[in-house]
Amino acid sequence: MPASRKPLFLLAPSVSHVQEGIAAGSVKHDRHMLSNDQVLAIFRQSGALLEGHFLLASGAHSPAYLEKFLVLQYPEHVVTLCTDIADRFRNDGVDVVLGPTTGGVLLAYEVAKQLGVRGIFAERAEGGGRELRRGFTLAPENRVLVVDDILTSGGSVRETLDVVARAGSQLVGVGILADRSGGKVGFGTKLEALLTLDVVQYQPDVCPLCAKQVPLTKRGTTKHPAVEK
Numbered sequence: 421m422p423a424s425r426k427p428l429f430l431l432a433p434s435v436s437h438v439q440e441g442i443a444a445g446s447v448k449h450d451r452h453m454l455s456n457d458q459v460l461a462i463f464r465q466s467g468a469l470l471e472g473h474f475l476l477a478s479g480a481h482s483p484a485y486l487e488k489f490l491v492l493q494y495p496e497h498v499v500t501l502c503t504d505i506a507d508r509f510r511n512d513g514v515d516v517v518l519g520p521t522t523g524g525v526l527l528a529y530e531v532a533k534q535l536g537v538r539g540i541f542a543e544r545a546e547g548g549g550r551e552l553r554r555g556f557t558l559a560p561e562n563r564v565l566v567v568d569d570i571l572t573s574g575g576s577v578r579e580t581l582d583v584v585a586r587a588g589s590q591l592v593g594v595g596i597l598a599d600r601s602g603g604k605v606g607f608g609t610k611l612e613a614l615l616t617l618d619v620v621q622y623q624p625d626v627c628p629l630c631a632k633q634v635p636l637t638k639r640g641t642t643k644h645p646a647v648e649k
């Protein structure tokens with residue numbers, strides 16, 4: 421559906437793509453799993469759901485932004501959410517949890533704690549992409565779960581998957597707090613997102629908020645030429 425035909429600020433949670441096509445009785449319907457609405461309520465309560473005119477890391481503009489650190493500042497929310505991610509991969513033989521900086525550090529730690537395995541993180545490499553530092557290692561026999569906070573275009577997850585591939589390790593899947601692509605981004609592996617939202621995005625040249633001269637806000641830390649000072 422073209423973005424222009426969507427409501428400006430569509431936040432009705434879409435049916436979670438991870439729940440489709442799952443046979444009854446599987447772990448996906450475990451009573452301990454959080455519903456999309458329960459996770460959305462945690463984001464709302466934390467003030468993490470922002471409305472306005474935002475420049476995303478991808479360069480697209482959006483009327484909504486998820487400031488995940490407003491959720492992650494509450495350890496009890498981190499425990500709740502990461503326990504749910506851990507439960508979705510508990511039978512997959514994970515022995516390392518890997519996340520991209522910065523949010524992925526917190527998530528990898530807590531998901532790893534829940535699974536009783538190592539939790540490590542991948543940092544930005546000077547020449548682009550990501551790499552393991554600080555003595556962290558991955559071996560071919562490792563079974564790796566990649567975790568990240570917000571999935572928009574999937575860039576940071578792909579960079580982290582590259583780290584796993586370069587190590588020759590086995591990828592078990594990807595666990596995400598919130599998929600704001602509405603389920604459009606995939607990685608060819610098991611993907612579990614606790615919250616799936618279909619949030620409209622615009623390319624800058626057709627952005628109706630730009631047309632209305634609504635001031636553009638840059639969130640996060642990923643730099644973009646349009647807002648470089």
Ligand SMILES: [Zn+2]
Binds near residue numbers: 473482624627628630
């Ligand atoms: Zn705009």
